[in-house]
Amino acid sequence: MKTLIVYCSNHGFSEKCANILKEKLGDNTDLANLKSKKVEGMDEYDTIIIGGSIHAGKIQKQLKQFLSQNENFLMSKKIGLYLCCADHEKYDAYFESEIPQSILNNAFIKVHLGHAYYMDKLNFMFKAMIKKFANIEESQEKIRYDQMDLLLDKINSNN
């Protein structure tokens, strides 16, 4: 049984989560970065995990486009979803506002994998915003391993 992890990441955290998932799932898992290439050959996968992050209340435009262009196709697959965002109380609301309802309904799991601020990767304007609105000056990384384990268990039991 093959799994594809399709992800979109602005500053590397969602990508790190995708890499950890791939490592834990083993050989039958591939990665597709929506920022670097068009996703092809999805037919050969039984399970598709889709992940991204929230910036100014929204998922990345590449992820939004991928979801809308493949909405019908994704109905025929087992799909799991993950989001990364700093506001841990809002992630349910972000799923509802950012992911098409049909995809949410078809997903066997939706998880919040935490967030990171990598200060060295932010430009001056974003750094200033994070300092002002989140009161954060140093890089931080909070991976929700409990949620990651839930996702991994579900993928393994589905396959």
Ligand SMILES: Cc1cc2nc3c(=O)[nH]c(=O)nc-3n(C[C@H](O)[C@H](O)[C@H](O)COP(=O)(O)O)c2cc1C
């Ligand atoms: C400029 C900027 C805007 C952000 N806006 C939000 C937001 O509106 N809501 C939220 O919960 N998190 C927000 N975050 C936190 C990101 O979702 C978090 O840093 C996430 O881990 C980014 O993942 P990525 O590195 O894969 O892009 C923001 C982060 C940055 C840098």
